Amino acid sequence: MNTAGKMTKLAEFTYEVPTIEKGYANQTLYVNVGTGEIKSKPVTREMKDLFVGGRGFDLWLLWHAFPLDEKIDWDSPENEICISSGPLGGTTNFPGSGKSIVACISPLTHMPIDSNVGGYFGPYLKFAGWDALEIQGKAPQDVVIFIDGDQGLVQILDIPGLPDDSHLLARELTDLFAGDNPKAVSVVSAGSGADHSYFGCLNFSWYDPQRKAVRYKQAGRGGTGTVFRDKKVKALVVKYTGVNPTSNNPADPELLKKIGMKHTREILELDPKQNRMAVVGTTHLVPIMNDYDLLPTNNYRYGSHPHAQNIGETTYEEMFDRGFDGCWRGCTVACSHLIKNFTLQTGPYRGQTVYVDGPEYETIAGCGSNCGIFDPEHIAEMNFYCDTYGLDTISVGTATAFVMELYEMGLIDDDLTGGLELTFGNREAALELLHQMAQGRGFGRHVGRGIRYLKQYLAEKGVDPRIMQDIGMEAKGLEYSEYMTKESLAQQGGYGLALKGPQHDEAWLIFLDMVHGYLPTFEKKAEALHWFPMWRTWFGLNGLCKLPWNDIVPEDNEQTEEPAKVMEHVRNYAVFFTAVTGREVEPDDLIEMSERVYNFQRVFNLRMGYGTREHDAVPYRSMGPVTPDEYQSRQERYDGQLRELGVDITDMGTEEKLALLRRHREEQYEKLMDAVYKRRGWTRNGVPTVEHLRHLGIDFEDVVSVVKAHQ
Ligand code: SF4
Structure with missing residues (x-):
């Protein structure tokens, strides 16, 4: 049922839709929802050469959005x-x-966040004539931005009566703008929860013709939806008809076809033998993580649980609706599954039957095992509500797990939680907390502002700040994503040294370090913490998903010199880049492209008042056991490690052993930081040197001035 009233045009801009040249539209779109200004900006050769696109363009535009000497925050x-x-x-x-x-x-980290998301919006935006979109200002009332790539038209619209939550809003706007071709429209929306929480995410839609449904994927991390709603943007709508294999006008279409077919065929042949992502998505990770003691359980206390199989791939394979589930055309990994006809048990849509997009591994671990909940239906309900409210399932899950542990420890009580019994495993309490976060009421209003805020808020209520520092799983203000890192020093660095905060898309080294034992020395760990973050950054520069790189690998991959890098696929990507852009590149050139943007982002963090060594610190729970319970649950392992260090533990109690292990592990983390900074060309304080910036070709006057202020 459509609820929209008569729309009013607040501003309009017309343009000639350019022909895409070798992957670029060669212009970006600026929209100020406060002043109504809409304009086109050129994409320079320098932008393409140094910042490539995607995350690189975003950061470049954001850097220039406000004067160097002006202090701004997320809600400016x-x-x-x-x-x-x-x-x-x-x-x-x-x-x-x-x-x-x-x-x-x-709003969580007060510095740049980047979030990589599927759905059709980005490609349609480019084919509509724009390599990037920047939205600035704050509108006086809710607005919809409509970009019509068929007509060459951009409008800021007031559309009264629209629903707030994404599953209704995306559908209604698709119906409103698509005419008889819903496949031609993609909507970006947040949801009512993004109005009240710092966990706001953005839903990017696409139309699924098989189910006649509007589906979506999330730009989950760091509160992008919160900023979107703070600007009073209700939704973005892009319309573009006529996508085809040469829409990017590639430099060498034949080469693109050849390399694309090679990679596609391999996935079609090997996915059924390897992870079966086209059937189970990323749920296959649940049993693997559980087997290796890496599945976060009860706020990262433990890494496995006897009931983990309840929420693994076997269960979700049965719950998922069978079909082709690519979040963009031509993606044969097709891992974006859904649960059809799910009946909600709680909240404003209780009793209604809906589609649930997901769950993926992170949601299962965050809203499930980490909260001590092993009920697949509960996770599906959390997934649906987080998405439609526009809330990040990872931050919601990790923050819920944190307050559950505080409650179990007796550090917060019913007075503080408003009567919510936040024990591990309490499904009703977890769902009620989520609805409170979304509606900005009760204890949920505080939890929805993030763990860093909670540490301060609860300290003022008398909770011991030291224990909260140890078990509150955030770094740089961002909640941890869902992997245990206690036994992997490399992954501790993978999280702690990530530019935006502890998100696994920058470095995922657990298996390399723990299972394969490929990283025995600090130098090897530092090399991995250079190469992998750079390589993973490259996907974000180019509008790509990293799953086809290493989730399905060539059959002879294990016999190669560096199996973790899956170099055959890296070489495919170099050919792919050449085929589209015409720039001749080798794998090392791809790493250098990322290194520029990566260092630029580090300097951006410095500019915002962060980006030095002290901000790469991590909570101790990510390094080792905090409580005697945790130590005793893996006593053999920890006792053995202390003996290997030459410690005589014969007469020691658990507290003493905990303290010794902690001292050792904290020293190791400090040494790791030294090694990684050195490898990255940074000072001991984690600041890129001017020489390094010069070598990378990003020694612009303003960039250098930020760095010099820290040397
Ligand atoms: S592999 Fe990536 S692009 Fe393909 S369907 Fe999965 S998430 Fe989407």
Whole structure:
């Protein structure tokens, strides 16, 4: 049922839709929802050479959005929502090529956040004529931005009566703007929860013709949806008809076809033998993580649980509706599954039957095992509500697990929680807390502002700040994503040294370190913490998904020199880049492209008042056991490690052993930081040197001045 009233045009801009040249539209779109200004900006050769696209363009535009000497925060009108795909984004004959990257100053970290998301918006935006979109200002009332790539038209619209939550809003706007072709429209929306929480995410839609449904994927991390709603943007709508395999106008269409077919065929042949992602998505990770003691359980206390199989791939394979589930055209990994006809038990839509997009591994671990909940239906309900409210399932799950542990420890009580019994495993309490976060009421109003805020809020209520520092799983203000890191020093660095905060898309080294034992020395760990974050950054520059790189690998991969890098696939990506852009590149060139943007982002963090060594600190729970319970649950392991260090533990109690282990592990983390900074060309304080910036070609006057202030 449509609820929209008569729409009013608040501002309009017309343009000639350009022909895409070798993956670029060669212009970006600026929209100020406060002043109504809409304009086109040129994409320079320098932007393409140095920042490539996607996350690189977003950061470049955001950097120039406000003067160097002006202090802004996430809710300043000057803050921007930037969205860009990248030169390879929108390719339909190479798997995983439809991603958008969102960046803004985050309400959780107060520095740039970047978030990589599927759905059709980014490719359609580019084909509509725009390599990136920047939205600045704050509108006086809710607005919809409509970009019509068929007509060459951009409008800011007032549309009264629209629903707030994404599952209704995305459908209604698709119906309103699509005419008889819903496949031609993609909607970006947040939801009512993003109005009240710092966990706001953005839903990027696409139309699923098989189910006649509007589906969506999330730019989850760091509060992009919160910024979006703070600007009073209700939704973005892009319309573009006529995507085809040469829409990017590639430099060498034959080469693109050849390399795309090679990678596609391999996935079709090997996925059924390897992870079966086309059937179970990323749920296959649940039993693997559980087997290796890496599945976060009860706020990262433990890494496995006897009931983990209840929420693993076997269960969800049965719950998922069978069909082709690519979040962009031509992605044969097709891992974006859904649960059809799910009946909700709680909240404002209780009793209604809906589609649930997901769950993925992170949601299962965050809203399930980490809260001590092993009920697949509960996780599906959390997934649905987080999405439609526009809330990040990872931050919601990790923050819920934190307050559950405080409650179990007796550090917070019913007076503080408003009567919610936040014990591990309490499904009703977890769901009620989520509804409170979304509606900005009760204890949930505080939890929805993030763990860093909670540490301060609860300390004022008398809770011991030291224990909260140890078990509150955030770094840089961002909640941890869902992997245990206690036994992997490399992954501790993977999280702690990540630019935006502890998110696994930058470095995922657990298996390399723990299972394969490939990283025995600090130098090897430092090398991995250089190469992998750079390589993973590259996907975000180009509008790509990283899953087709290493989730399905060539059959002879294990016999190669560096199996973790899956070099055959890296070489495919170099050919892919050349085929689209015409720039001749080798794998090392791809790493250097990322290194520029990566260092630029580090300097951006410095500019915002962060980005030094002290901000790369991590909570102790990510390094080792905090409580005697945790130590005793893996006593053999920890006792053995202390003996290997030459400690005589014969007469020691658990507290003493805990303290010794802690001292050792904290020293190791400090040494790791030294090694990684050195490898990255940074000072001991974690600041890129001017020489390094010069070597990378990003020694712009303003960039250098930020760095010099820290040397
Ligand atoms: S691999 Fe999965 S998440 Fe990545 S583009 Fe394909 S369907 Fe989307």
